[in-house]
Amino acid sequence: MLKIENVTQQYRDVYAVKEVTCELTQGIYGLLGPNGAGKSTLMRILVDVLKPTKGRVTYNGKEISILGENYRDILGYLPQEFGGYSHFTAQEFLRYVASLKGIDSRVAHEKVDGLLELVGLCNVKKKKLKGFSGGMTRRVGIAQALLNDPLILILDEPTAGLDPSERIRLRGILSEISKDKIILLSTHIVSDIEYVANEVLLIKEGELIQKKAPKELLAALNGQVWTMVMNEDDFLKNKQHLKLVNASHLQGQVEIRIISDKEPHEQAVTVEPRLEDIYVYYFGANDVV
Amino acid sequence: MLKLDLKKLVTNRLVLPSIIVVIVIWVFTIFHKHQSGSQKILENTLSFWNVLGSLTVGFLILFVTTRLFAMDREEQVEEVIHTTKLGRRTLFLMRIKTATIFMLVIILLFTCIQLVISVRIFNTGQRLTLLTELSLWQQTITVLIGTLLFTIFTALICDSFKSHPITLIICGLFFGLSYLIRGSMIHKYSLEWILEKGFFSFLIKGELFRATSIDVLEIGILALWYSILIIGMYCLNKHLRARRKEI
Numbered sequence: 139m140l141k142i143e144n145v146t147q148q149y150r151d152v153y154a155v156k157e158v159t160c161e162l163t164q165g166i167y168g169l170l171g172p173n174g175a176g177k178s179t180l181m182r183i184l185v186d187v188l189k190p191t192k193g194r195v196t197y198n199g200k201e202i203s204i205l206g207e208n209y210r211d212i213l214g215y216l217p218q219e220f221g222g223y224s225h226f227t228a229q230e231f232l233r234y235v236a237s238l239k240g241i242d243s244r245v246a247h248e249k250v251d252g253l254l255e256l257v258g259l260c261n262v263k264k265k266k267l268k269g270f271s272g273g274m275t276r277r278v279g280i281a282q283a284l285l286n287d288p289l290i291l292i293l294d295e296p297t298a299g300l301d302p303s304e305r306i307r308l309r310g311i312l313s314e315i316s317k318d319k320i321i322l323l324s325t326h327i328v329s330d331i332e333y334v335a336n337e338v339l340l341i342k343e344g345e346l347i348q349k350k351a352p353k354e355l356l357a358a359l360n361g362q363v364w365t366m367v368m369n370e371d372d373f374l375k376n377k378q379h380l381k382l383v384n385a386s387h388l389q390g391q392v393e394i395r396i397i398s399d400k401e402p403h404e405q406a407v408t409v410e411p412r413l414e415d416i417y418v419y420y421f422g423a424n425d426v427v
Numbered sequence: 428m429l430k431l432d433l434k435k436l437v438t439n440r441l442v443l444p445s446i447i448v449v450i451v452i453w454v455f456t457i458f459h460k461h462q463s464g465s466q467k468i469l470e471n472t473l474s475f476w477n478v479l480g481s482l483t484v485g486f487l488i489l490f491v492t493t494r495l496f497a498m499d500r501e502e503q504v505e506e507v508i509h510t511t512k513l514g515r516r517t518l519f520l521m522r523i524k525t526a527t528i529f530m531l532v533i534i535l536l537f538t539c540i541q542l543v544i545s546v547r548i549f550n551t552g553q554r555l556t557l558l559t560e561l562s563l564w565q566q567t568i569t570v571l572i573g574t575l576l577f578t579i580f581t582a583l584i585c586d587s588f589k590s591h592p593i594t595l596i597i598c599g600l601f602f603g604l605s606y607l608i609r610g611s612m613i614h615k616y617s618l619e620w621i622l623e624k625g626f627f628s629f630l631i632k633g634e635l636f637r638a639t640s641i642d643v644l645e646i647g648i649l650a651l652w653y654s655i656l657i658i659g660m661y662c663l664n665k666h667l668r669a670r671r672k673e674i
Contacts (some may be wrong), residue, residue: 182575185510189672203672207512215510221503225438230431237519238511282507 140320144307145193147179147344150396155190156344162320166312168331169324171341172421177324178218180341181294184322185215197290203268211240214288214364218295220279224268228259228278231267232285239286246285253281254311256311258304262412272299280308291315293323299332309334332413339419347420352413359411359419366406383418428518430494430582432525436571439491446533449483451541457545472545473562474614476570476633478606482629484570485602486576487533493594494528496585509672519668523582538567566633573630573637574654577602580627583660587667601626625652 140162147155150165155176169177179407182188184195186209195202204208222231227252237245254260257277267275270334276299283291297305312321312334331338331352338355340348348355368376373385373392381397395409396402397419436442453475460467499505508514512523542563577598585594605628613619629649631633 150443184507187506187509187672210510210514211512213510215507217503220507223435223498223502223504226431226436230434234428234431235507235511237431238508238514240512279507286512334617397674 139198140175141196141199141226142180142184143194143196145180145183145195147176147183147188148191153344155183158193158341158346159342160339160346160349162322164316164318164320164376165322165336166321166331166334168335168338169322169341170326170328170331170338170417171324172326172401175341175421176344177341178294179344181292181324182217184290185213185292186210187277202259212289214283214286214291216296217300220275221265221280222270222275223338225266227266228254228270228274228281229263231278232282235282236285236338241286244315250281253284256282256284258307273301273304274302277304280311284311286417289319291319293321295325296323297325297327304359305330320396324345328412328417332369338413338416340416342421347397355416356411356413359397359409359415362397362399362419363409363411363415364398364402365393365409366403367391367393368403368405379424381418383415428513428521429525429528431531432522435495435498436491436525436529436647439494442487442489445483445487446536447538448478450544451633452479453540459502460671464512468545472541473566475537475541475545475633476566478632480541480570481633482606482627483632484530484533484574485536485577488530488574488581489595489602492529492578493581493585493598494591495522496582497589497594501591502588507524515668519565519586523579526578526582527575530578531571533573534567534571538563540634566635569630569635573627576625577631580657580660583657583664587660587664598626602628605629605632615642616648621652624649626656627653 142158142160142162145155145158146153152175158180171177179188183190184202186195197205197209214221222228223234226234232250232253233243234252237243240248251260251263254263256355257280258275259274259281260302262270262274267278270278276296280293280296283293296308300308309330312323315321316334323331335352337349339346339349341368348403350358368391370387370392373394380394380402382394383397384395386393395415396405397415398404447459456479457471461472469567499508508518542560543585557649581594581598584597586593588594601622604622605624607617608623613623624634
């Protein structure tokens with residue numbers, strides 16, 4: 139069990155992470171929050187590359203920084219910024235990381251080839267990383283995180299740059315390997331975690347505001363998600379006052395999806411909430427047009 | 428790990444051109460001296476490390492081996508590396524080993540080039556004495572020790588600041604000064620003397636075995652100064668790594 143106790147990361151007067159306390163047991167956790175909410179900072183603390191200003195992280199009762207090598211031995215991590223040695227081929231890079239993870243070279247060779255197959259890079263394994271697209275590099279990053287068959291897998295925006303089919307493939311991989319593992323993946327794209335996460339952690343301005351199963355979060359929003367059609371002029375007039383999830387413009391009319399605890403209009407009808415509505419409910423969506 | 432780190436060094440674009448340039452310049456120099464007789468060749472042979480050899484070694488250390496310690500950050504793999512089991516202290520020590528092995532091979536290669544071109548190709552064979560060859564290898568050993576110390580020193584600086592340009596500026600400046608501040612007018616143990624000999628150039632230039640007489644006090648003071656440099660940088664590096672949670 140990974141236990142986060144009162145973890146705070148402060149940069150002068152700014153809190154990147156504020157008093158976060160929670161426990162992570164086996165399962166897939168989705169860390170959801172807008173850009174700058176503190177997701178990456180929290181993840182960097184969890185992988186022991188950043189020392190929190192206050193609080194501590196323990197794994198099975200022992201502090202992770204004291205566990206050191208033993209903790210890193212069961213850890214897989216994909217940071218938000220990941221490049222890879224440009225002059226190495228995908229295969230060489232993964233073999234290099236495998237050796238750093240203390241994997242025997244013979245085992246590593248098989249493991250590397252298997253993972254390249256898993257992430258769909260088998261046909262380009264001899265190609266240098268400098269020729270890889272963003273999505274391909276991201277897949278190399280995912281493969282390196284899985285090399286040591288980690289018990290704790292922390293992926294910071296793993297789907298950034300991946301096309302829809304690759305996203306689906308990643309979801310499949312995560313579901314497949316999630317048994318006996320703690321998997322934490324951060325994103326600000328709701329659909330990435332909608333189908334795979336056992337629990338969702340909502341983080342806003344450094345604070346953990348919710349930690350619940352998606353079903354529970356959705357149940358809390360029952361009867362608060364509405365859809366209606368209104369003309370464009372009315373929409374533009376009232377837009378600022380609405381908690382808008384979506385707006386589809388159709389020949390002078392706009393079909394909107396909004397969150398409201400009261401009936402917003404007599405023509406409005408309630409609909410089933412989705413995780414995307416949860417996101418707007420907690421974080422807002424000022425950029426919906 | 429070692430094999431792939433060595434590959435990073437060997438495949439560096441600067442390595443092969445540097446070796447070729449050294450060979451070409453040395454062939455021209457020796458060919459020029461060859462016109463004045465084989466005695467001149469022997470005299471010149473012993474001055475290989477004085478400028479050409481030592482400058483190339485300094486260049487390779489600063490632009491090739493040192494980069495190994497800043498590459499992770501440049502290529503955005505630093506956090507991945509630091510979250511692996513052996514990616515902290517073990518990797519750092521392994522990279523020091525890799526850099527020293529690489530430089531060892533370079534020094535031996537240069538010595539062979541020096542021997543083959545100067546002695547075997549241009550020398551008539553009559554004047555090559557055991558003493559000359561012995562003195563050549565003695566110089567090589569001195570150069571080797573200096574190179575290893577400078578490699579470690581630059582590696583510690585680069586790893587401490589995690590920046591190749593900063594390392595180039597600091598180490599390049601001090602190493603370069605030893606070529607600018609030269610001459611018999613320099614007072615022993617003065618600041619100029621420290622700048623000339625203090626950043627491992629005394630050893631890398633092979634001066635120890637070229638001097639007519641060996642000043643034990645001078646060597647003792649330099650040995651002490653080199654130890655202070657290495658130990659001081661090691662302590663600073665340890666402190667900074669601990670602060671960055673890299674130990």
